[in-house]
Amino acid sequence: MGGLARLEYRGYDSAGIALVTDDRSRVATAKKAGKLARLAEALEETPLPAGTAAIGHTRWATHGPPTDANAHPHLAAGGRIAVIHNGIIENHGPLRDELAAQGIDFLSDTDTEVAGHLLGSLVESGLSLADAMRSAARRLEGAFTLLAVDASDPHTVVGARRNSPLVVGLGEGENFLGSDVVAFIEHTRSALELGQDEVVEITPDSVTVTDTHGNPVSREPYHVDWDAAAAEKGGFATFMDKEIHDQPAAVADTLRGRVDDQGRLKLDEGIVDEYVLKSIDKIIVIACGTAAYAGQVARYAIEHWTRVPVEVELAHEFRYRDPIVSVKTLVVAVSQSGETMDTIMAVRHAQQQGATVIGIVNAQGSTIAREADAVLYTRAGPEIAVASTKAFLAQITAGYLLGIYLADLRGNKFPDEIDALLRELDEIPAKIQRVLDTAAPIREVARSMADERTVLFLGRHVGFPVAMEGALKLKELAYIHAEGFAAGELKHGPIALVEQDQPVFVVVPSPRGRESLHSKVLSNVQEVRARGARTLVIAEEGDTVAADHAAHVFYVPSAPVLMTPLLSVIPLQIFALELASAKGYDVDQPRNLAKSVTVE
Ligand code: M6R
Numbered sequence: 343m344g345g346l347a348r349l350e351y352r353g354y355d356s357a358g359i360a361l362v363t364d365d366r367s368r369v370a371t372a373k374k375a376g377k378l379a380r381l382a383e384a385l386e387e388t389p390l391p392a393g394t395a396a397i398g399h400t401r402w403a404t405h406g407p408p409t410d411a412n413a414h415p416h417l418a419a420g421g422r423i424a425v426i427h428n429g430i431i432e433n434h435g436p437l438r439d440e441l442a443a444q445g446i447d448f449l450s451d452t453d454t455e456v457a458g459h460l461l462g463s464l465v466e467s468g469l470s471l472a473d474a475m476r477s478a479a480r481r482l483e484g485a486f487t488l489l490a491v492d493a494s495d496p497h498t499v500v501g502a503r504r505n506s507p508l509v510v511g512l513g514e515g516e517n518f519l520g521s522d523v524v525a526f527i528e529h530t531r532s533a534l535e536l537g538q539d540e541v542v543e544i545t546p547d548s549v550t551v552t553d554t555h556g557n558p559v560s561r562e563p564y565h566v567d568w569d570a571a572a573a574e575k576g577g578f579a580t581f582m583d584k585e586i587h588d589q590p591a592a593v594a595d596t597l598r599g600r601v602d603d604q605g606r607l608k609l610d611e612g613i614v615d616e617y618v619l620k621s622i623d624k625i626i627v628i629a630c631g632t633a634a635y636a637g638q639v640a641r642y643a644i645e646h647w648t649r650v651p652v653e654v655e656l657a658h659e660f661r662y663r664d665p666i667v668s669v670k671t672l673v674v675a676v677s678q679s680g681e682t683m684d685t686i687m688a689v690r691h692a693q694q695q696g697a698t699v700i701g702i703v704n705a706q707g708s709t710i711a712r713e714a715d716a717v718l719y720t721r722a723g724p725e726i727a728v729a730s731t732k733a734f735l736a737q738i739t740a741g742y743l744l745g746i747y748l749a750d751l752r753g754n755k756f757p758d759e760i761d762a763l764l765r766e767l768d769e770i771p772a773k774i775q776r777v778l779d780t781a782a783p784i785r786e787v788a789r790s791m792a793d794e795r796t797v798l799f800l801g802r803h804v805g806f807p808v809a810m811e812g813a814l815k816l817k818e819l820a821y822i823h824a825e826g827f828a829a830g831e832l833k834h835g836p837i838a839l840v841e842q843d844q845p846v847f848v849v850v851p852s853p854r855g856r857e858s859l860h861s862k863v864l865s866n867v868q869e870v871r872a873r874g875a876r877t878l879v880i881a882e883e884g885d886t887v888a889a890d891h892a893a894h895v896f897y898v899p900s901a902p903v904l905m906t907p908l909l910s911v912i913p914l915q916i917f918a919l920e921l922a923s924a925k926g927y928d929v930d931q932p933r934n935l936a937k938s939v940t941v942e
Contacts, residue, residue: 346378346398348524351726351937352428353402356413357381360424361393362496369424369493373413377931394496397489397519399426402936405434406451416455418462422493423471425458428521429485429506430941437481457488465492472543472550475500479541479554485683485941487521502541502554506940507681507709510534510542510549512563517544521940522681523566523707524724531566535707564707581930582727582819582919586912587778590771592732593908595721596739597767607747609700612716618698620752622672625650626665626697628657628688629676630939632730632814633737637676638807640741643904647749647763658684658942661691669696674744677701678725678733679938680708687942689713702740704733718744727930728937729818731915734811735774735908742767742904766902770909773899777912784896784913787878788920791845798839798846799826799914800870802863805849808907812847812914818932819922829866842874847917849910850881850888855903860885867891880910 346357358373358381370390374380378400399414406412415424431437434453441459442448448455460481464474471492479488485505492498501508501519511518511526511533518526519542523533536542536551540559543550551559578584602608625644627637634656641652650672655665657675667673673692677685680703689699689710701714704722711717720736746763749755755763791797797816801809810826817824827836829848840846848867853860867877868891879892882900889895898909922929 343378343382343398344528345518345520345525346400348527349521350378350400350931351728352521352940353400353936354378354931355403355408356401356410357399358413358415358426359390359396359398360415360417360426360491361390361396362491362493363391364394364496366494366496369417369421369491371415371417371424373410373415375408375410375413395491395499397424397426397491397499404430404941405453412450412452414452414454416450416452416458418455418458419466423458423462423465423490425454425461425488425490427454427457427489428487428940429504431457431482431486432484433482457482457486458490461488461490471495471498471500472541473556475502476541476552476554476556478502479504479539489519497545498543500541500543501536503536504539505683505686508536508542509707510536510544512549515546517546517549519544522705527566532563533566533707534561534563535712537561567706580727580919580923582729582731585725585727585732586915586919588723588732589735589778589912590774592720592722592736593739593774594771595723596719596736597743597764598721600743601764607743607750609716609747610719611711612714614698614700614716616751618669619672619748621670622650622698623670625652625672625674626660626667626692627652627654627674627676627741628660628685628692629654630657630682630684632734632811633676633678633682633685635807635811635814636734636737636741637674638810639738639804639907640745642804643742644745644748646904647745648752648754650748656684657682657688660688665695667692667695667697669698671695671697673697673699674741675699675701675703675710675714676737676741677708677710678704678720678722678730678737680705680710681938681940682710683940683942686710686713700744702737702744704736726937728932728935729815729918729929734911738908739767739770766905770901770905773901773909774912776899777909780897781913781916783894784916785920787894788917789924791921792924794822794845794921796823796839796844798836798844799824799849800829800832800846800863800866801826801849802829802866803851803859804904804907805829805851805863805910808849808911808914809847811911812849812918815915815918816921818935819918819929820925820927821933822921829863832866832869837869837873840870840873840875844870844875845878846870846875847878847880847914850879850885852882852900852903852906853885853887854882854900864888864891880913882906
């Protein structure tokens with residue numbers, strides 16, 4: 343159950359387990375709609391027998407609502423086989439028809455049950471579980487990590503993967519399979535990554551990997567270098583609050599040790615020819631959600647420092663618009679999990695078009711980290727809360743490092759300018775700490791606003807993606823309608839939304855930056871105030887002019903304009919956390935969401 347709890351970030355709308363017993367009598371299962379705690383309660387009431395091999399699953403519904411019947415595992419071959427699955431079986435329709443024609447009854451709406459019955463019918467035809475899995479994998483289309491146990495083989499678990507991840511944990515007299523190393527990190531730190539279209543059979547003493555035709559595959563184990571304690575709450579009531587407080591360390595760790603002996607910035611893994619990076623004429627950042635907002639922030643800096651045009655594209659839109667990509671395009675894939683299927687598919691599309699791909703990824707050894715040509719790891723540590731916070735700051739930091747690296751390599755900046763930028767970044771973690779230490783007023787205001795129905799967020803320049811990120815946090819945690827706008831866009835339509843007492847957050851740029859930007863945003867503040875808005879202003883310490891325009895002002899330390907998002911977003915994260923908590927919501931696992939969206 344500990345392993346399943348750690349995997350709940352992948353989905354938490356139902357959970358289940360299946361186990362086989364030494365007497366080869368049956369597969370015992372338990373499954374429940376709802377969070378893992380409901381399954382734990384059910385197991386306390388009706389415990390399962392001691393098993394010799396087991397599989398377990400936490401679900402994020404794709405086919406069929408989250409009900410007990412649709413929860414995994416699903417049984418097949420008269421109850422002899424149990425399967426669990428992540429991903430989407432795209433040809434489940436014709437397979438279901440084919441199996442139904444053979445007289446098979448389906449008990450759920452899921453594509454998983456179809457895969458289970460396909461496997462079951464192959465086992466019943468006389469194949470071993472591993473051979474049946476290889477045969478089934480050849481027939482299945484789409485994305486799957488599929489695991490199965492067979493009552494007549496009580497010491498074996500078989501798994502297969504295509505497009506979804508599967509990792510083997512190598513123990514002593516015990517072996518494990520998981521979608522992520524966190525599933526077994528409390529038992530072993532020795533792991534082995536399964537490749538595309540591979541099938542694995544584990545027993546307590548052996549691990550056998552083949553391709554889907556049965557040809558042996560040799561894979562090298564690696565050591566999992568993760569601090570398990572970092573995944574615990576560390577005294578905070580929620581993972582999200584802890585992760586917000588991890589942010590000084592997340593940024594500092596992402597910056598640490600990036601300069602090589604020659605004083606050059608370095609990537610973590612993989613090699614991109616410097617000649618290629620010198621010749622790129624366009625950068626496309628692909629990402630989803632918060633990671634895409636991090637990309638939008640980084641765009642301002644990368645363009646400014648390198649003079650290379652930067653586009654930021656939602657990964658799920660990228661490949662469907664026939665993007666103009668060439669060998670001179672650098673694609674930067676930003677992802678906390680490295681497992682977001684939309685982003686993975688966009689990476690593959692970009693590589694097929696000849697682009698070089700650099701991943702900005704948090705999870706070591708994840709699919710994007712492995713498939714990108716090079717990786718710049720964000721060292722935020724495990725992010726468990728569904729709402730991304732510390733990964734966002736680390737992604738911006740890594741984006742800035744990449745921009746500085748390119749500006750250095752391409753000769754856009756002199757070495758002393760590069761040093762100055764790195765020094766400015768080095769000062770950010772202490773400033774983040776100050777924002778955290780002075781957050782009591784934003785918490786208090788948030789608690790007083792639990793009954794609001796809609797909140798608007800405005801920003802300009804780098805403050806624009808910060809405004810959108812603030813709105814996303816509020817939507818996903820507090821289920822309140824929230825929208826982020828470019829402040830200048832307001833008078834082109836959205837200002838019609840403003841009525842008496844409408845709360846409007848405004849991210850005000852530094853008065854020491856471009857003077858016009860500061861005064862333009864303050865004009866926007868006046869425009870909404872004139873129409874009755876209640877303005878909540880994020881401003882730089884000492885900006886007394888901004889305070890004059892605010893019902894509430896929240897100060898952040900002063901920083902160079904391009905670095906201010908690393909500070910100004912924090913009050914917005916805390917606002918959403920506190921308001922959602924005041925409403926009694928589960929901020930770590932908001933409704934309808936999954937931490938990692940592993941389906942397209
Ligand atoms: O793991 P990724 O960074 O690729 O995830 C991308 C988005 O799904 C993620 O940022 C999502 O928007 C978060 N729930 C936002 O808090």
